[in-house]
Amino acid sequence: MRKMAMMLAASLFMLSSVPAFAQTATDQRDECLLASKNCMNQVDDIQQRIRKLNREIEKGTRVYTPQELKKLQDKLKETDDILRNLERPDS
Amino acid sequence: MSFQKKLLAFAAVSALSAATAVPAMALENEFHGMFKFMGYQTNALAGGDTKDILRKDAHSGFFAEQRARIMYIAKANDNLKLVTHFELDTRFGGISTGYKGTTGNDSGNLDADALTLETKNIYLDFNEPATGANFKVGMQPWADAYGSLFLLADMTGAIATKKVDAFTGQLGWFRFDDNTAANAITGPGQLTADLIVADGKFAINKDITVGATYYNIQNDTGLSSASTTAPTVSIPNYELLHMIGVNADINVGPANIKPFAAYQFGDQNSAKDISAYMMGAVGKVKAGPGAVNFSGFYLSGDKGGTNNNAFQIVTTGTTYFNPANMWLLIRPNQAINTSTSLTGNDMTVGGRGSIGVFAGYEGAMGKTFYNANAGYMRTAEARGNEKKSLGTEVNAQVGYKIFDNLSASAAVAYVFLGDALNGKGTDRITTYAQTADADNPYLVNLQLSYAF
Numbered sequence: 001m002r003k004m005a006m007m008l009a010a011s012l013f014m015l016s017s018v019p020a021f022a023q024t025a026t027d028q029r030d031e032c033l034l035a036s037k038n039c040m041n042q043v044d045d046i047q048q049r050i051r052k053l054n055r056e057i058e059k060g061t062r063v064y065t066p067q068e069l070k071k072l073q074d075k076l077k078e079t080d081d082i083l084r085n086l087e088r089p090d091s
Numbered sequence: 092m093s094f095q096k097k098l099l100a101f102a103a104v105s106a107l108s109a110a111t112a113v114p115a116m117a118l119e120n121e122f123h124g125m126f127k128f129m130g131y132q133t134n135a136l137a138g139g140d141t142k143d144i145l146r147k148d149a150h151s152g153f154f155a156e157q158r159a160r161i162m163y164i165a166k167a168n169d170n171l172k173l174v175t176h177f178e179l180d181t182r183f184g185g186i187s188t189g190y191k192g193t194t195g196n197d198s199g200n201l202d203a204d205a206l207t208l209e210t211k212n213i214y215l216d217f218n219e220p221a222t223g224a225n226f227k228v229g230m231q232p233w234a235d236a237y238g239s240l241f242l243l244a245d246m247t248g249a250i251a252t253k254k255v256d257a258f259t260g261q262l263g264w265f266r267f268d269d270n271t272a273a274n275a276i277t278g279p280g281q282l283t284a285d286l287i288v289a290d291g292k293f294a295i296n297k298d299i300t301v302g303a304t305y306y307n308i309q310n311d312t313g314l315s316s317a318s319t320t321a322p323t324v325s326i327p328n329y330e331l332l333h334m335i336g337v338n339a340d341i342n343v344g345p346a347n348i349k350p351f352a353a354y355q356f357g358d359q360n361s362a363k364d365i366s367a368y369m370m371g372a373v374g375k376v377k378a379g380p381g382a383v384n385f386s387g388f389y390l391s392g393d394k395g396g397t398n399n400n401a402f403q404i405v406t407t408g409t410t411y412f413n414p415a416n417m418w419l420l421i422r423p424n425q426a427i428n429t430s431t432s433l434t435g436n437d438m439t440v441g442g443r444g445s446i447g448v449f450a451g452y453e454g455a456m457g458k459t460f461y462n463a464n465a466g467y468m469r470t471a472e473a474r475g476n477e478k479k480s481l482g483t484e485v486n487a488q489v490g491y492k493i494f495d496n497l498s499a500s501a502a503v504a505y506v507f508l509g510d511a512l513n514g515k516g517t518d519r520i521t522t523y524a525q526t527a528d529a530d531n532p533y534l535v536n537l538q539l540s541y542a543f
Contacts, residue, residue, distance in 0.1 A: 043121070043122070045123075045495075045496050045542075045543040046123050046496075046542055046543055047495050047496050047542070047543075048495070082123055082162065083123075083542060085162075085176070085212075085232050086123060086124065086125045086160050086162060086176075086542060087125060087425075087542065088232070088243070089411070089413070089422060089423060089424050089425060089426035089427070089430050090243075090244075090245075090408075090409075090411075090430060091140035091408060091426070091428060091429070091430035091431065
């Protein structure tokens with residue numbers, strides 16, 4: 001029974017803690033509203049994404065398996081293709 | 092464990108798994124886009140893309156334009172996504188004659204408020220788990236393996252790509268024209284133009300990749316038919332085209348070289364065959380703080396005879412040669428709404444064929460970037476008294492990265508026209524040189540470029 005109670009408590013904690021990420025504590029500045037920084041839901045722009053992918057690929061096999069590296073390289077190519085398509089000089 | 096306890100445990104585990112599973116099931120909404128502002132001081136362009144102005148005493152003036160592209164990708168997971176891509180073009184001050192795919196004003200008019208949204212791409216992109224192949228189905232961009240000298244366009248179709256070790260194979264079908272009227276009683280698909288693509292690439296090692304392609308165009312849009320929708324002139328201007336080619340991507344020390352060559356054959360019409368070819372190369376060599384770029388191409392031309400020896404394309408508006416880094420001789424690779432060249436983007440120069448050689452240097456110092464280029468172009472064949480030399484361009488650009496994704500730049504370009512474009516009489520190609528003794532064209536380009 002104690003095990004059950006622990007599990008319930010853990011699940012309750014996880015459920016209730018998720019929304020707390022989206023809010024700042026009462027004495028913290030909201031940098032997201034103030035300066036568009038540290039927003040929980042922000043996404044990378046295309047240059048950031050290319051930079052991050054290049055950085056991860058450079059780590060090579062000491063961090064990633066060959067399959068994972070291949071996947072990162074595919075994602076880099078896909079991102080490069082998106083940028084090329086966006087900047088294509090058609091009339 | 093009693094039944095109640097089991098139930099309680101099941102409920103707890105379910106709640107936990109539901110709470111953790113939510114992010115994994117969520118759809119990823121990916122937004123990308125670009126915005127460019129361009130101001131031109133020039134005697135060669137007026138904000139349009141038919142062709143450059145080549146006249147004696149050509150007036151110089153200023154115009155500005157902007158383009159935004161918005162891409163939204165609905166990504167269910169790494170193996171399934173829908174890609175949508177839209178475009179909004181405006182010339183400052185507005186223009187109301189069907190500018191840039193819109194009918195009516197382009198919203199650059201007083202108080203804006205016009206419809207300008209253009210659809211570029213809408214396609215499904217998925218990896219099929221059973222075969223491991225990637226499929227792209229719908230309205231999508233496609234580029235040839237020949238520097239886009241033959242075709243780069245957004246088209247409706249489907250393409251499958253499968254990788255097996257070092258080999259990548261591609262099979263595709265695009266229907267880029269269908270003049271069959273809606274509900275036509277003659278039946279579907281009677282007046283169509285299709286492109287079939289078969290592409291194979293093999294990576295011999297990490298520095299050398301070789302490829303072979305076969306493209307096939309079957310054009311029935313101009314067939315005489317009971318339908319009144321058949322156009323009098325079909326596009327492209329041939330009925331059947333086969334194009335076979337080879338290409339490579341080679342890294343040697345600090346250099347990367349991409350040579351390519353292709354041969355075309357087929358039927359222009361029932362009386363005339365096509366027999367044409369092209370070749371070229373694009374290279375980049377790291378040198379100092381930047382890189383030396385060089386590129387060149389040869390497109391065969393036609394002198395007249397039983398065979399048409401001119402290199403065939405689909406339309407001039409769907410050809411490019413971005414590695415040239417030109418502003419006037421060939422359409423610039425940074426262009427937006429105004430995207431044209433001395434020959435109206437027709438690198439076949441009306442079937443005369445052409446030879447182009449280009450070289451330049453690009454580099455960066457901190458947030459500043461720069462490039463300078465020179466290029467020369469001439470026709471492969473001359474017709475009548477026409478001369479062959481089209482011109483020599485020199486250009487340079489300096490830019491500054493205001494932010495990571497926003498840059499401002501200024502460029503200048505000047506063309507010393509060749510005899511074929513500034514001739515005084517029948518020695519000039521009148522399709523492009525509108526008057527005899529045309530002035531040398533030039534432009535100054537000011538640009539703001541944001542991509543995200």
